[in-house]
Amino acid sequence: MKLYRTATGTLVEHNGKQLPLPEEWDALINHDRLADYLRDLVTRGPSTAASPQTRLLAPIGSQEVWAAGVTYFRSRTARMEESQEAGGGSFYDKVYQAERPELFFKASSWRVRAHGELVRIRMDARWSVPEPELALVINARGVIVGYTIGNDMSSRDIEGENPLYLPQAKIYDGSCALGPGMLVKEKGAPSIDSSTSIEIAIVRAGATVFAGSTTLAQMRRTPEELVGFLYRELSFPKGCVLLTGTGVIPPDAFTLQSGDEIAITIAPIGTLSNVVE
Numbered sequence: 001m002k003l004y005r006t007a008t009g010t011l012v013e014h015n016g017k018q019l020p021l022p023e024e025w026d027a028l029i030n031h032d033r034l035a036d037y038l039r040d041l042v043t044r045g046p047s048t049a050a051s052p053q054t055r056l057l058a059p060i061g062s063q064e065v066w067a068a069g070v071t072y073f074r075s076r077t078a079r080m081e082e083s084q085e086a087g088g089g090s091f092y093d094k095v096y097q098a099e100r101p102e103l104f105f106k107a108s109s110w111r112v113r114a115h116g117e118l119v120r121i122r123m124d125a126r127w128s129v130p131e132p133e134l135a136l137v138i139n140a141r142g143v144i145v146g147y148t149i150g151n152d153m154s155s156r157d158i159e160g161e162n163p164l165y166l167p168q169a170k171i172y173d174g175s176c177a178l179g180p181g182m183l184v185k186e187k188g189a190p191s192i193d194s195s196t197s198i199e200i201a202i203v204r205a206g207a208t209v210f211a212g213s214t215t216l217a218q219m220r221r222t223p224e225e226l227v228g229f230l231y232r233e234l235s236f237p238k239g240c241v242l243l244t245g246t247g248v249i250p251p252d253a254f255t256l257q258s259g260d261e262i263a264i265t266i267a268p269i270g271t272l273s274n275v276v277e
Helices: 025-029 034-044 073-082 091-097 156-161 163-170 223-230
Strands: 002-006 009-014 017-021 064-069 102-107 132-138 144-152 176-184 197-204 207-215 240-243 261-266 270-276
Touching: 009 034, 017 034, 034 176, 064 144, 102 163, 102 223, 132 197, 132 223, 144 223, 144 240, 144 261, 144 270, 156 163, 176 270, 223 240
Parallel strands: 064 240
Antiparallel strands: 002 009, 002 176, 009 017, 064 102, 132 144, 132 240, 144 176, 197 207, 197 261, 261 270
16 A cells, blocks of 8 residues: 655555545654555545556655665675775774664755656765665654655765765755655554565666665664664654665766666665656
């Protein structure tokens, strides 16, 4: 069962049927029994076959977007390599091994780009990459209610110059995309299966210049663990979206260019596609 925000309102899709919903996004994701409520609506609603979507909006309302770093071994290695000259070669390994995860603010909702919209690279960056990530949609009570796909656009040269520059490397206009919709988590069900694959392909002038994949099994921390730390001393009255880190990073010789097409696929959710401005 999936939820979509569109230019004409919110839709629920289940078993090939779509149904428009009267509630706004913030109210929906904070519903006490979201999965049961949506299933009941679809069951009782008109038998309408899924039709081509109107323009999709990012699956976010008033929520903030936060992110977790160094949750995959590949990310640990890349961060150690890029920060070696700045003297940060060892502390990323310490973060990877530590009990406390790295958590940082990523984007306000109005900065988030939707499926099909343009993402950006910083004008003052020389080395920029997309980071494909599973994103958790969390309600105000700290309960994971769904999953979407995140693209954490990052300026690796700026972060590598000095780890204190992380906010500039990660937070700028067009640096975060979410979509295409939200896979609803069944109440009481375990997290999304660890065998789930995250795939990315980057196409430039019609040719694939990078492709890679990983699975959630490679993530060192569980989604619930990350949420527990995020909500430990922070409140989110309307909920939050949390990017869970990346296990797929292009080689050091690669950097994004204007016009590149980025497609991130997590099969149960769909594909998030964006073009670099």
